[in-house]
Amino acid sequence: MTDQTIHLADYAPPSYLVDSVELAFKLHPSKTTVTSKINFSANPATKTRSLRLDGEDMTLNWAKINGKPVALNPDASGIDLPESLLGEHFTWECEVEINPEANTSLDGLYMSNGMYCTQCEAEGFRRITYYLDRPDVMSTFSVRIDSDAPVRLSNGNETGSGEGWVEWHDPWPKPSYLFALVAGDLVAHSDSFTTVSGREVALKIWVRPGDEGKCAYAMDSLKRAMKWDEDAYGREYDLDLFNIVAVDDFNMGAMENKGLNVFNASLVLASPETATDLNYERIESVIAHEYFHNWTGNRITCRDWFQLCLKEGLTVFRDQHFTKDMRDPAVKRIEDVITLRGRQFAEDAGPLSHPPRPGKYVEINNFYTATVYEKGAEVVGMLRTLVGAADYRKALDLYFERHDGQACTIEDWIKVFEDSTGRNLSQFALWYTSGGTPRVRVVSEDFDDGTLTLTLSQHTPATPDEDEKASRHIPVAVGLLYPDGSEAVATRVLELTKAEQSFRFEGLQMPPITSILRGFSAPVVLEQKQDNSLRAYLLAHDTDPFNRWQAGYDYALDILADMPAEATHIDRDFLKTMARAAQDSSLAPAFRAITLTLPGEAEIAREILASGHLPDPVAIHHARETLNKAMAAQMHASLPGLYAEMAVAGPYSPDAVSAGKRSLRSRALALISALEPECETARAQFASADNMSEKLPALGQLVAAGKAGAELEAFYRQWRQQPLVLDKWFGIQATRTAPENAVAVVRALAEHPDFNWKNPNRFRALIGAFAMGNLAGFHDQSGAGYALVADWMIKLDPANPQITARMATAFESWRQYAPARQQQMQAELERIKATPSLSRNTAEMISRILGDG
Numbered sequence: 001m002t003d004q005t006i007h008l009a010d011y012a013p014p015s016y017l018v019d020s021v022e023l024a025f026k027l028h029p030s031k032t033t034v035t036s037k038i039n040f041s042a043n044p045a046t047k048t049r050s051l052r053l054d055g056e057d058m059t060l061n062w063a064k065i066n067g068k069p070v071a072l073n074p075d076a077s078g079i080d081l082p083e084s085l086l087g088e089h090f091t092w093e094c095e096v097e098i099n100p101e102a103n104t105s106l107d108g109l110y111m112s113n114g115m116y117c118t119q120c121e122a123e124g125f126r127r128i129t130y131y132l133d134r135p136d137v138m139s140t141f142s143v144r145i146d147s148d149a150p151v152r153l154s155n156g157n158e159t160g161s162g163e164g165w166v167e168w169h170d171p172w173p174k175p176s177y178l179f180a181l182v183a184g185d186l187v188a189h190s191d192s193f194t195t196v197s198g199r200e201v202a203l204k205i206w207v208r209p210g211d212e213g214k215c216a217y218a219m220d221s222l223k224r225a226m227k228w229d230e231d232a233y234g235r236e237y238d239l240d241l242f243n244i245v246a247v248d249d250f251n252m253g254a255m256e257n258k259g260l261n262v263f264n265a266s267l268v269l270a271s272p273e274t275a276t277d278l279n280y281e282r283i284e285s286v287i288a289h290e291y292f293h294n295w296t297g298n299r300i301t302c303r304d305w306f307q308l309c310l311k312e313g314l315t316v317f318r319d320q321h322f323t324k325d326m327r328d329p330a331v332k333r334i335e336d337v338i339t340l341r342g343r344q345f346a347e348d349a350g351p352l353s354h355p356p357r358p359g360k361y362v363e364i365n366n367f368y369t370a371t372v373y374e375k376g377a378e379v380v381g382m383l384r385t386l387v388g389a390a391d392y393r394k395a396l397d398l399y400f401e402r403h404d405g406q407a408c409t410i411e412d413w414i415k416v417f418e419d420s421t422g423r424n425l426s427q428f429a430l431w432y433t434s435g436g437t438p439r440v441r442v443v444s445e446d447f448d449d450g451t452l453t454l455t456l457s458q459h460t461p462a463t464p465d466e467d468e469k470a471s472r473h474i475p476v477a478v479g480l481l482y483p484d485g486s487e488a489v490a491t492r493v494l495e496l497t498k499a500e501q502s503f504r505f506e507g508l509q510m511p512p513i514t515s516i517l518r519g520f521s522a523p524v525v526l527e528q529k530q531d532n533s534l535r536a537y538l539l540a541h542d543t544d545p546f547n548r549w550q551a552g553y554d555y556a557l558d559i560l561a562d563m564p565a566e567a568t569h570i571d572r573d574f575l576k577t578m579a580r581a582a583q584d585s586s587l588a589p590a591f592r593a594i595t596l597t598l599p600g601e602a603e604i605a606r607e608i609l610a611s612g613h614l615p616d617p618v619a620i621h622h623a624r625e626t627l628n629k630a631m632a633a634q635m636h637a638s639l640p641g642l643y644a645e646m647a648v649a650g651p652y653s654p655d656a657v658s659a660g661k662r663s664l665r666s667r668a669l670a671l672i673s674a675l676e677p678e679c680e681t682a683r684a685q686f687a688s689a690d691n692m693s694e695k696l697p698a699l700g701q702l703v704a705a706g707k708a709g710a711e712l713e714a715f716y717r718q719w720r721q722q723p724l725v726l727d728k729w730f731g732i733q734a735t736r737t738a739p740e741n742a743v744a745v746v747r748a749l750a751e752h753p754d755f756n757w758k759n760p761n762r763f764r765a766l767i768g769a770f771a772m773g774n775l776a777g778f779h780d781q782s783g784a785g786y787a788l789v790a791d792w793m794i795k796l797d798p799a800n801p802q803i804t805a806r807m808a809t810a811f812e813s814w815r816q817y818a819p820a821r822q823q824q825m826q827a828e829l830e831r832i833k834a835t836p837s838l839s840r841n842t843a844e845m846i847s848r849i850l851g852d853g
């Protein structure tokens, strides 16, 4: 394993650059030929002239250098070119044969339901032809496709076509990871957008015939994203055509190929009957994310894959901001923080911890992580908080002006902020290069003579690759409140840079109440002793909506983390506080819904661990149900009214306000269901709902209660022809079945004729959802949950290593559990590790999780 490790410190620029690429594809399911003609020029920045081209899983038919045939012997990962033939400029030509039909890894050129499709990020292009497959090599591409498929697409603009062929040219130099080709029987949902400077852009969303009625929301999202990027970042689209294709078999969510985004169908297709509010919100944000990459990723790309968060962290930050502007910003912030803590904090607390810009990797596909994405976005957010919105915009203007057309590093990015604001950001840069979650402690709050002195300290626990952590530059947003709920001091950003530091607030009339880390201004754990009456006060009065929510959440977490197995008495004040929030019509329904949602089981587990105990996922599951039931009992008189009040009249509309009402109504339904052994309200809602946003939660309640037999059958019969809805059918059973039955149910579903395990969406809907979304089921005492997931990983690995490697993260927290469970998980990890010919992807993950060398 160690000898395959790639280090950032070893980065060297390429010996040659590419001036132009011409590709010709003759598409055939099992024998596609790809002919390439590539003009290389010596890189003036380097002295070495040896050159190796990357290439995997293909047959080389012939090759020429400067028009002369050469006999070459490729190995399993590429070809060394004979240095003596190269010179300052040379032309490389070759023909390779590849087999798209046999490509189950969904990386490179593959087939999905009869359609040809590519995925090249990060290193898939080398499975299409021999190339310098690295992001700092940028070139224009011309592509010819010979195929009788009705639709044949590539990047850029169409430059010619005839019977059985088409040609494309992309004028913008790009790295190979942004190349794309799609061909098949597709239909377009078309529209157009006029850019701020008057360019008319044709917009097309390509789907399988029959799905064209499900593209309107994605198209609307795209147009709003294009407008938003012009307004918020001054960024305009740069081609006359923007294509999006929906694909059924796709490893990821979506991909930003230049002018030809490829999407998992689940992130494009939506209709009221088949998609939930959450699906609509996700479509809006992913469409925006991939579109935003046109500037942050494509026009300015990454020098090497260590810099991945340069494009992903920034683009996630941009898509989060877009969603805030489209919907309720406080609720969006809360959702993003829940995701961050649930995934990134968990990653940072275990063996997979790494900095947003890692220093080494074995398989780059294993580094598309919550740390690179979500923490990467937080780091950009902190920069904006530190310099302010206006200076942030100035810095971004300079970034685009200075680096357009380049492949950049995190250092380039930081320098832009230093140059445009005059600040020294060297300490801030540690956020990129150092891992681990800092803990910020409120050491003291001293009030004397109208002045509050707030003392904060910071400490970052060691991570696998770094024992000693230096102090970070942490923006801590703080506000002060008076006991009557009025604001004493509006939000102010403190800059914590030392191990311990004091801050003074003067001119106060009386001792104030502190509201710290408002808006979650930094990705840290805040350690502050707060009693629950203070939390109840903040939930009622904090002027910062994030901290308002946080107070209720901490209150719940506190109760859940030390709830005895047979809890008979539950904190009445908590129940009253929650009941009040539920009824508080000054709060948006979406905010009330999220406030009434108890912390997730994984989060409770981490809280228990932090307090020095070993979490038991089964006990946590029951504690959460107990508290839910107590809340329901407290509110029972008002729940039917709330449930009725939140009904949305008229035909389904995916807008944020309607979605917010439905989400509060679903929360009310969950509470009502806790008091109804026969689930009559859920059953009635399932029967009458005309949209998936109301059908699915009702079905979820029935499944959780073990009373969904007839409804599951009806749902299956109605939707068996629609893969995205069938995924929901598998998923809801995997996540909502009571833990004691979950393993058996998932096992049985894995035998179902519709369980196409080679389809990533279906695999994730059953195995992934069980492993990550049914904590108590996965951690079943018997160890059967672990064995089930391990069995499926072993089966999937030869077909699709990327999906298998991602599944391994289900085991990342294995050391947090009691010895019996630890041993069971370790045994499964060892069993996977011992599997012959395990992929590099999965082998790296398992060895890091086990903590081997």
Ligand code: BES
Pocket: 121, 122, 252, 253, 254, 255, 256, 285, 286, 289, 290, 293, 312, 316, 365, 368, 373
């Ligand atoms: N560039 C990625 C897609 C990608 C990921 C390619 C991993 C190769 C390997 C794309 O921009 C992306 O980030 N997609 C996300 C969704 C996004 C909204 C965070 C995804 O696919 O999950």
Ligand code: ZN
Pocket: 289, 293, 311, 312, 315
């Ligand atoms: Zn991205």
